């Protein structure tokens with residue numbers, strides 16, 4: 001097994017990505033003071049596309065491909081990703097060496113004028129580009145004018161502040177990590193606004209054969225978070241989920257039981273199928289698969305077909 005003499009972490013250039021990579025670098029330096037840790041900034045395809053909704057572009061791994069290529073080439077050792085942005089299937093020679101302890105996974109309602117979703121006037125404009133958020137918003141408030149909002153967190157907040165939207169929806173975790181938690185007007189309840197699989201957790205991706213690195217990363221691994229996100233990602237994978245589809249999954253651990261909630265919705269929010277299942281944390285993968293099979297059979301397939309046809313978009 002090689003001795004690790006230095007660690008190069010690859011990161012996207014957005015303020016959130018850099019903040020996340022820096023926090024992992026700081027943890028590594030604390031745990032292994034003798035190992036120098038440096039960051040390498042990498043532009044991804046997803047970063048270059050700012051004018052169209054991601055759901056219209058398609059292609060998995062928009063934010064990860066270039067970075068993965070560098071891990072495989074050995075120009076970086078490690079990538080720090082928002083787990084939510086990591087496709088369900090990884091390239092064969094790569095693995096997630098650690099899942100760090102999750103921040104609150106909920107979506108945040110952010111507004112300059114209104115205290116909550118319920119306070120929004122009829123027909124108010126709400127910004128988000130996520131099909132899942134759009135469907136969930138329309139499910140409870142069909143009157144809303146949900147319109148596209150892309151860009152990094154700062155850009156989205158700036159557009160809200162400029163008055164383009166009555167409110168926007170963002171992951172609470174991103175705001176918290178950027179020390180912008182004071183911008184969170186309200187947390188959307190996770191049982192009604194089921195977050196995206198992996199939301200709020202960070203994944204450390206590395207070479208599957210790099211046993212020395214994997215051993216070192218174990219120290220950053222949070223097994224409760226890992227069980228939850230394993231179930232969530234298993235669900236997504238088994239429904240064939242991507243950001244093209246309004247679906248969400250959220251696991252929590254209560255008294256040593258893994259509770260998985262999931263949603264499959266139509267893009268217009270009119271149909272929304274929600275289920276909750278419990279199982280042992282050790283069976284997380286199986287729990288996600290079981291949830292997917294059950295929901296697809298109970299009408300999920302028909303709802304997904306609406307997304308595939310692009311109906312009601």
Ligand SMILES: NCc1[nH]cc(CCC(=O)O)c1CC(=O)O
Nearest residue numbers: 082084170171173174199200201
């Ligand atoms: N899709 C972009 C993205 N990827 C991860 C986060 C937030 C941080 C996280 O979920 O860990 C965000 C921004 C958002 O959804 O508001």
